[in-house]
Amino acid sequence: MNIITFVQRLFLLVLIGIAPATWAAEQVVPAPPQLAASAWLLMDASSGRVLVEHNADERLPPASLTKLMTAYIATLEINRGQIKESDLVRISERAWRTGGSRMFVEVGKEVSVDDLLHGVIIQSGNDASVALAEHIAGSEDAFADMMNSTAARLGLVNSHFMNATGLPHPEHHSSARDMALLARAIIREDQAHYAIYAQKEFLWNGIKQPNRNLLLWRDKTVDGLKTGHTDEAGYCLVASAVREDMRLIAVVFGTVSEQARAAEVQKLLTYGFRFFETRRFYQQGTELAQAPVWKGAARQVKAGLAEDLTLTLPRGQLDKLQASMTLLPRIEAPVAAGQEIGKVEVKLGEEVIHSAPLVAIEAVEEGGFLRRLWDSIRLFFSGLFD
Numbered sequence: 001m002n003i004i005t006f007v008q009r010l011f012l013l014v015l016i017g018i019a020p021a022t023w024a025a026e027q028v029v030p031a032p033p034q035l036a037a038s039a040w041l042l043m044d045a046s047s048g049r050v051l052v053e054h055n056a057d058e059r060l061p062p063a064s065l066t067k068l069m070t071a072y073i074a075t076l077e078i079n080r081g082q083i084k085e086s087d088l089v090r091i092s093e094r095a096w097r098t099g100g101s102r103m104f105v106e107v108g109k110e111v112s113v114d115d116l117l118h119g120v121i122i123q124s125g126n127d128a129s130v131a132l133a134e135h136i137a138g139s140e141d142a143f144a145d146m147m148n149s150t151a152a153r154l155g156l157v158n159s160h161f162m163n164a165t166g167l168p169h170p171e172h173h174s175s176a177r178d179m180a181l182l183a184r185a186i187i188r189e190d191q192a193h194y195a196i197y198a199q200k201e202f203l204w205n206g207i208k209q210p211n212r213n214l215l216l217w218r219d220k221t222v223d224g225l226k227t228g229h230t231d232e233a234g235y236c237l238v239a240s241a242v243r244e245d246m247r248l249i250a251v252v253f254g255t256v257s258e259q260a261r262a263a264e265v266q267k268l269l270t271y272g273f274r275f276f277e278t279r280r281f282y283q284q285g286t287e288l289a290q291a292p293v294w295k296g297a298a299r300q301v302k303a304g305l306a307e308d309l310t311l312t313l314p315r316g317q318l319d320k321l322q323a324s325m326t327l328l329p330r331i332e333a334p335v336a337a338g339q340e341i342g343k344v345e346v347k348l349g350e351e352v353i354h355s356a357p358l359v360a361i362e363a364v365e366e367g368g369f370l371r372r373l374w375d376s377i378r379l380f381f382s383g384l385f386d
Helices: 006-015 063-079 093-097 113-121 126-137 140-154 176-189 191-198 258-275 369-384
Strands: 039-044 050-054 088-090 110-112 201-204 207-210 222-230 234-243 246-255 276-282 289-292 300-305 309-314 321-327 340-348 351-360
Touching (some): 039 176, 039 258, 050 258, 063 126, 063 140, 063 191, 063 234, 088 126, 093 126, 110 113, 113 126, 113 191, 113 201, 126 140, 176 191, 176 246, 234 258, 246 258, 246 276, 289 321, 289 340, 309 351
Antiparallel strands (some): 088 110, 201 207, 222 234, 289 300, 300 351, 321 340
């Protein structure tokens, strides 16, 4: 590969906002807090970097955290046009009889998908969850199959769902990491429906019920997501907060009380926001370089990244990053948009902390006969001296 020159490297550093005049002093990051919980994890929502974890892959009963998947699938189906928020759902006896936390829907009555979605997210209604599952898939068992296929697509390797509610079942489990990944998908893919998670209460059938996420009242930067509790699971919480354009997702499993789960998650959020920072360096599709193309209708192709490049590091270390690009030594037309033509690496000292493919952000068609012939001759003779 042809490595870019020092001047190009310096230009790349300036592009991502790391100018010598703004470099900060190094900050020592203390050890993360130890929590009174079975498992926990703290993740930056933009970069996906895990900042703190403990037993994050242990398979544990998720209780009503399960409803994150139920609500996620419901919003996917709405956005795909498979169901509508205005659809009326007739409440089955099975949904009505489901025990545990309830929205208090009545058997035989019709309730809109939108109201049921609010009942799932805010009131943690088991009855609303079953009603939505039956409306989407015909039965809760069929809906569980949808939950598991969606989990596989999202890479939730330690999750298996047997129902839409989180009621105890020996084969129903998830993990702190999986719940963080699910929360990240909810936040990134559908901001409109994500706003429901910030609502503090919901009135249905004359009954006003509060959101069980106590952090919505205690921390104005928290805007979601979901609580869970059974005797088997203990008290669980997935929460997210935004401060200065940095969003964190915190997960705890197996605390001893409603107050404890809020307090333990608050510890994670405080630690993350205090000692780390996140910055987006490049936007998807931004031109970073131009690569030479052989046998093409154009002599060069614009190169950029297929996804945003966002990094999370301890505060004061962004100034130490070194970035470099490499391009494939021989790129021949046709070149498709999105085709990999090189690589970007970002290092902190000797450690590569991020690597991403450099892709063509435009297509280059084959050139005419004479262009292809001439370039073939040039390539042949240049190959003799390699």
